[in-house]
Amino acid sequence: MDILISGASVAGPSLALWLQRYGHHVTVVEKAPALRGGGYAVDFRGRVHMETLGRMGLRDSLEARATHMGDIAIVDAAGTQVAALPSAIFSGDLEVLRGISPTCSTRRRGSTCDIASATRSRRSPRTSAAWT
The missing domain is CATH 3.40.50 (Rossmann fold)
Known part of the structure; x- marks a missing residue:
């Protein structure tokens, strides 16, 4: 078809x-x-997403290009960290650029x-x- x-x-x-x-x-x-x-990152979360990427033959290729996003530090005017946001809030099990x-x-x-x-x-x- x-x-x-x-x-x-x-x-x-x-x-x-x-x-x-x-x-x-x-x-x-x-x-x-x-x-x-460019653009926003694409997040893959959970077993179903990861298994689907594997079945598509894309998981290894995407994992090699992962952003490896770290925690986000919030700093004051002096540059002292006052808080941190864990990366798990913003990125999935695997995150790649769009x-x-x-x-x-x-x-x-x-x-x-x-x-x-x-x-x-x-x-x-x-x-x-x-x-x-």
Whole structure:
């Protein structure tokens, strides 16, 4: 089956990976001219998230790129720490920068998917490329 997914942030490439694994031809369209880096971090929390990343073949790759967020220190005007917020409040079992997650899923070995950018010229509205 041919399937079109709109959006190449986190969910789009992840869904494409699963659908392709089950024999579907997937095209992901994205308004931006390229995958975006930066932005907020993506947190994975708990057994289900970690097992899913493992089944997708992404866990090792993402763990290698973890932010390893530390505790947040609150300091006064003199620079003396007056309080601390544990990192567990803000990050999950695994935290990566936003741009890392789709990059890992789209570059997973043996995974190919067509990507089309909606910002390409009208003359060539769809460019197909393999994500490997």
